[in-house]
Structure formats: structure tokens, C-alpha cells
Amino acid sequence: MQARIIVGGWHPALHRLEVQTLLEAAGIESEVEHPRVLRVDSDDLDVDIVDRCSSITRWLLGGGRVDHMDTEALLDTILAAPGPAPSESDDRQQSIAVRVENIDGGGVGISHSTLILELGARLASMGWVFDLQAPDYEFVVVCVGEEQAQHPEMEQLPRKAHILWGLSQPADSTSITWQERTGPMRPFFKPVGLDPRIARAMVNLAHPHIPDGRLALADPLCGTGGVLIEAALLGVHSYGSDLDEEMVEGTQMNLDWLWNEQDELAAVTIEVDDALDFTLDEPVPAFAFDPPYGRNSWQSEDGRELLLGTLTRCYENATDDARLITLLPWPAEHVAAMRAGKVVDMDEFHTYGTAWAEMRELIGNCGWTVLTTVPISVHGSLSRLLVVCERRR
Ligand SMILES: C[S@@+](CC[C@H](N)C(=O)[O-])C[C@H]1O[C@@H](n2cnc3c(N)ncnc32)[C@H](O)[C@@H]1O
Numbered sequence: 272m273q274a275r276i277i278v279g280g281w282h283p284a285l286h287r288l289e290v291q292t293l294l295e296a297a298g299i300e301s302e303v304e305h306p307r308v309l310r311v312d313s314d315d316l317d318v319d320i321v322d323r324c325s326s327i328t329r330w331l332l333g334g335g336r337v338d339h340m341d342t343e344a345l346l347d348t349i350l351a352a353p354g355p356a357p358s359e360s361d362d363r364q365q366s367i368a369v370r371v372e373n374i375d376g377g378g379v380g381i382s383h384s385t386l387i388l389e390l391g392a393r394l395a396s397m398g399w400v401f402d403l404q405a406p407d408y409e410f411v412v413v414c415v416g417e418e419q420a421q422h423p424e425m426e427q428l429p430r431k432a433h434i435l436w437g438l439s440q441p442a443d444s445t446s447i448t449w450q451e452r453t454g455p456m457r458p459f460f461k462p463v464g465l466d467p468r469i470a471r472a473m474v475n476l477a478h479p480h481i482p483d484g485r486l487a488l489a490d491p492l493c494g495t496g497g498v499l500i501e502a503a504l505l506g507v508h509s510y511g512s513d514l515d516e517e518m519v520e521g522t523q524m525n526l527d528w529l530w531n532e533q534d535e536l537a538a539v540t541i542e543v544d545d546a547l548d549f550t551l552d553e554p555v556p557a558f559a560f561d562p563p564y565g566r567n568s569w570q571s572e573d574g575r576e577l578l579l580g581t582l583t584r585c586y587e588n589a590t591d592d593a594r595l596i597t598l599l600p601w602p603a604e605h606v607a608a609m610r611a612g613k614v615v616d617m618d619e620f621h622t623y624g625t626a627w628a629e630m631r632e633l634i635g636n637c638g639w640t641v642l643t644t645v646p647i648s649v650h651g652s653l654s655r656l657l658v659v660c661e662r663r664r
Contacts, residue, residue: 272333274316275435276301276309277374277413279328280468283307285645285657286326289472293320296478304336305415306428307374308435322443323505325471329372329411334437339414342382345434346389355410355438357398366402367394370411370439377416377432386412405441412436447532452500458528459521465497465561465598469647469657471505473498473596476659477557479507486510488557489588491546491581496522496539498559500529503536510551512544519543547580554590561598566653568600572624579637586638586662593662595639598647599623599630601656606648617644622656638663 276294280286283306290309294301297320301309316330333355337348357365369390371383390410391401413435450456454464465473479487479502486508490498493511499522502509513519522541530536546560562578578599585595599622608615618628625633631641639660647655 272312272314274311274313274333275304275329275331275336275437276311276327277329277331277435278307278309278326280326282645282647285469285472285647288643288645288659289475290320290324290327292476292478293324303428305430305433308415316440318440318443321440322446323475325449325468325475329413329439331411331413331435331437331439334435336433336435339377339379339432339434341380342385345381345412346386349390349412349436350393354393354397355408364398364400365408366406367399367408367410368401368403368406369394370409371414372411373414373416375416375430376418377434378414379416381414381434407440409439409441410436411439446504447529451532452529454495454497457495457500457525459495459524461495461518461521463561463563464495467497467501469598470497470559471501473559473598473657474501474505474507474557476594476657477559477596478594479505479557486540486551486553486555488559489549489551489555489585490558490560491544491549491584492560492562493522493541494518494561496525496541499539499541500525502559503529503539504533506535506537507557508537509539510555511539511541512546512549514543514545516543546577547584549584549588551588554593555588556590556593558585558589558593558595559597561655564598564600564655569602569620569622569654570624574600575623575625578623579633582634582637582639589638589662591662591664595660595662597658597660599656599658601646601654603648603652603654606646606654609646627656634658634660635663 278286299311301311304310321327369387371386415433417430417432449467452467454460488502488507488509490511493513499509499511519541602620605620620627622630640663641660643659645657
């Protein structure tokens with residue numbers, strides 16, 4: 272059966288990469304239809320992937336896709352198909368709700384109330400009962416528009432307005448929310464704290480192995496614990512360290528708070544240590560960290576030796592197939608030039624005072640091959656470059 276995944280978040284290219292990494296690990300092939308839409312072959316919704324990912328807003332099973340059209344024509348098209356029947360194997364009657372959602376400015380001229388009413392009537396005639404608050408399933412219509420997301424420079428993809436529909440399941444609402452775990456909401460806050468969705472994407476991109484209780488991820492520059500919190504929530508046993516005692520104590524405060532808020536967390540080991548000198552008890556398959564940076568770090572060599580030394584220590588502590596994700600300071604001019612439609616050579620832009628072409632080589636000399644990079648605009652004068660690496664064999 273075909274299914275479609277709707278990718279949310281403020282940076283479709285980054286979040287799509289995260290979704291594709293999780294799909295690949297699960298052996299599910301995907302095809303990009305739109306910056307926010309992936310088509311996959313799947314008969315079931317993979318609840319584990321949806322729960323792990325920072326950015327899947329919908330996984331629509333069955334259903335279909337049409338170009339933008341008016342409400343009547345859309346209803347006729349959806350109703351012409353058989354529609355999802357409730358499963359007969361369950362003793363209990365299964366409940367459903369109809370949802371209509373607009374993304375990227377879609378849905379112009381589409382009447383949500385008409386769709387909800389008419390599609391609801393069809394589903395009722397098929398034996399579904401309705402529960403608008405906590406349904407077992409949702410029948411979802413997603414109107415996709417043509418507006419550009421925040422990082423249009425990354426996308427050379429079709430953006431034609433269209434409409435998708437299919438059967439979905441409500442997201443798990445038992446976890447502590449993204450909003451509740453942003454930096455300022457945690458007991459120990461410093462402005463360096465990573466946004467939880469970026470930290471989650473970094474953990475997923477680092478590809479920690481299926482949790483089996485062993486140490487699976489390390490962040491040797493853990494700061495306030497942004498990466499470690501997401502690893503713990505994903506059931507990934509992690510190690511974190513920082514040279515600054517205050518940061519390590521603060522991370523512990525944040526983890527204690529998390530433990531109070533949430534059950535079933537993986538273990539986290541933290542200690543004061545130098546990233547240039549750390550040694551783990553066993554090799555680890557995944558690393559995710561963001562080295563210190565400031566507004567002008569991209570043009571100053573300060574911090575370069577710390578980055579390279581940390582990469583080398585990670586290599587020494589890594590399994591053969593390990594992956595590593597890092598976030599480097601990056602000039603805002605790169606993103607600005609791409610947005611202006613200029614042809615840009617990334618190799619000429621600098622991070623830690625070093626042209627990217629040379630930095631990629633230096634990263635290679637530390638034992639890591641760069642697989643992908645994603646520029647992330649933070650604000651007018653600061654960008655970061657997310658770098659995905661795998662260990663050299
Ligand atoms: C950008 S912050 C990390 C932020 C973190 N990801 C978070 O979510 O809070 C970089 C951290 O590196 C630490 N650091 C700097 N030099 C270090 C070293 N040689 N060894 C270990 N940690 C170091 C700093 O104390 C700082 O907490």
C-alpha cells in the first residue's frame with residue numbers, strides 16, 4: 272500500500288533528512304514528492320518512527336493525491352474511492368475523527384466544514400463511531416500550498432499545490448512536549464542550550480543502534496544536556512561530559528527534572544572531563560555535539576583545535592561503523608547568497624577561520640568522512656552548518 276509522510280518543522284530539508292535516515296534504517300524506501308511530503312510503500316504506520324522523529328506530523332495510509340481543486344470536486348474524488356473500513360477483528364467498535372489541515376498556505380477556497388460533514392457521513396455509513404477527542408484513527412485531508420518554507424534556498428523541488436488524504440493515527444501525547452522542554456523551561460538554562468528539535472534530529476541522524484542497554488551515544492561537549500535529554504527520551508543509553516563543572520551539575524539538574532516528568536528514560540552517565548582527553552569503557556556507535564561558537568566564530572581560528580581534537584577522541588572511542596553529527600559556526604552570507612539566487616561554492620565559505628574545502632580535509636584527517644551538510648540560519652548574522660559524518664574504515 273502507498274503511504275505519505277508529512278514533514279513538519281521550520282527547516283524542511285533538515286527534517287526530511289532526519290525522516291529519511293529513520294526510514295532507511297527501517298528498510299523503508301521513500302521518494303520526495305514535495306519539500307514536506309515523502310511517498311513510501313508501507314501497509315502500516317510505523318509508530319516507532321513517528322514517535323522518535325522530531326518532525327513527522329502525519330503518516331497517511333492509503334488515500335490519494337490530486338492537484339488543487341474546489342471542495343465539490345475534491346469530495347467527489349475522495350468519495351469515489353472505497354474508503355477505509357473499520358477492522359472487524361476488534362471486539363470494540365473503532366472510533367475515528369475527520370481532520371482537514373492546511374500546510375504551506377494550502378487550502379485556499381476549500382471548505383473544511385463541508386469536508387468534515389460529508390466525509391464523516393460516509394465513514395459513519397461504513398460502521399465507524401466518532402470520537403473527536405481521542406479517536407483510534409483519524410481520516411486526514413492535507414491541503415498543501417506553494418508557499419516557501421523558511422529555508423527555500425535548500426530546495427530545488429516541485430512545490431505545486433495539491434491535496435492528499437489518508438488514514439492516520441493520533442500522535443502519542445504521553446511524552447513531555449517539545450515546548451515543555453525548550454531551554455528556558457528547564458531548571459538549568461544557558462543560551463547555548465540546543466533547541467530540542469535540533470537536538471532530537473542530531474540524535475536521529477547519528478543513528479544510534481537499537482537500544483540494548485549498552486552505551487550507544489556520546490556528547491563530549493554536553494553543555495546543558497540538550498542532546499542527552501533527547502537520547503534519554505529515545506531510550507538511547509548515553510554518555511556526556513563537559514569541562515565546566517557548572518555545566519555538568521546543570522545537566523544533572525535537567526536530567527533529574529526530566530526523570531520527575533517522564534517514565535521510561537534511558538540511563539545517562541555524565542562527568543567533568545576534557546573533550547580532548549575522554550576515554551569510554553566501550554566503543555560507541557554515535558556521537559552528537561555542538562562545539563563552542565560565537566557570532567564571529569566562523570572567521571576566527573579559536574575553537575578549531577578543540578573541534579579537531581574532539582573529532583580525534585571520538586574516532587578513538589568509536590565503533591567501526593560509527594556516525595557523528597556536529598554543528599559548526601557558519602557565515603550567514605552563505606545562506607543569504609543562496610536565497611538571492613546566486614551560484615555559490617560552499618568550499619569557499621569559512622568555519623573556524625578555515626575554508627570549508629580545507630576543513631573537510633581536516634575532518635577527514637581526524638578519521639571522519641563528511642556525508643552531508645545542511646546550513647541552518649539561526650538569525651540575521653549567525654548560521655550553523657550541520658555536518659553528518661561516518662567513521663573512516
Ligand atoms: C555550545 S556548548 C554545548 C551546548 C549543548 N549542546 C546544550 O544543548 O546545552 C559547548 C560546550 O563545550 C564546553 N567545552 C568547551 N571546551 C571544552 C573542553 N575542552 N572539553 C569539554 N567541554 C568543553 C563548554 O563548557 C560548553 O558547555
